[in-house]
Amino acid sequence: MLKSFEHVGMTVSNMDRAIRFYCELLGLTLHLRKKMDDGAELAFLDAGGGMLEIVAPANGAKPAMDVPDDTAGLRHLTFLYEDVDHTFARLEMAGVDIKERPRFAYNPEVLEKVAFVRDPDGIIIELAQRKT
Structure with a gap:
């Protein structure tokens, strides 16, 4: 039986910048932040009805690309x-x-x-x- 929506995971290029945007500007709350063994950073941000999981790879990430109308994706x-x-x-x-x-x-x-x-x-x- 489904209990609730848990989280969406996504990659960001800079953890500090992402946390500032999602927490300070959008109002989410930092629930957990930690460094992984491979140097990446992981954070869970509470959105009130589920979490946003963000991962910042150690070497950064390229900017996101919009999903075209004829392509499946978020x-x-x-x-x-x-x-x-x-x-x-x-x-x-x-x-x-x-x-x-x-x-x-x-x-x-x-x-x-x-x-x-x-x-x-x-x-x-x-x-x-x-x-x-």
Whole structure:
């Protein structure tokens, strides 16, 4: 029997930069950070309903590539916020790479408003807000 969603794992090029982005700007909480035997770093960030596992290889990593529409793969990570406009404005002021400004969601049965930004490695992050 399924208990809950646990985590998504991803690779980042710089652990300090990733933790600053996800914790300080997006509001996740650092749960665990450690160095692996091969020199890579591992961290688990608590998103409130599951974790984000990030791994920074010892020799860094290349920037992320968007998944083309006709290719299977993870398209973006979505985090739920009380106010997308407020969160987006704060991220924009911090100089975060903007992909799409706040708009009404195409799936109003699930979400009211969304916006899209990129993390420091180019991974697409969706900011989502449900109807109140």
